[in-house]
């Protein structure tokens with residue numbers, strides 16, 4: 538792959554709330570992260586992330602298999618939108634669908650996902666949101682955490698870029714743990730992106 542530019546353009550994929558996207562946009566705005574938010578794509582017309590993008594001047598698109606007609610058409614529509622917006626790096630921040638083969642191939646080693654656990658534990662289809670934290674507590678784990686990883690054609694299986702640990706306390710409810718992990722996500726995703734953009738982490742060494 539061509540090296541990332543000094544100031545890459547970010548394309549976000551978000552299905553629901555979008556708090557990780559907002560944390561990253563904020564890191565760009567205050568100058569902590571040398572990158573430009575370029576586009577948000579959501580599969581969910583009613584997502585809070587789309588509302589936020591509309592209110593905050595971030596280019597945004599609703600694209601789903603239903604709106605485009607098929608998974609193949611969706612993949613092509615994603616690729617066209619990403620190329621049109623000149624996106625260099627794709628950020629999955631709470632995106633609950635697989636990425637199609639055309640985008641995977643055009644953005645090889647340039648798609649990152651965040652997951653609210655220490656992969657390979659507690660990942661895969663159905664392991665999202667509160668399901669993850671309920672399983673961690675049910676198994677009496679004493680630590681959980683955050684994983685940023687490269688995306689492949691499956692759920693939560695690509696090479697790990699970096700992880701941060703978060704303690705699980707004996708009295709934690711899934712909501713308690715979710716809140717502690719999410720706070721760590723907001724910090725850790727931006728910090729990891731800073732290391733990627735600065736060249737400290739080379740994504741092509743991982744994929």
Ligand code: GAR
Nearest residue numbers: 554555556557631651652653665666
């Ligand atoms: C985050 O906790 C993220 O790690 C998780 O969805 C949440 C999205 O929150 N992603 C997964 O579980 C992926 N398997 P947000 O929309 O507020 O950023």
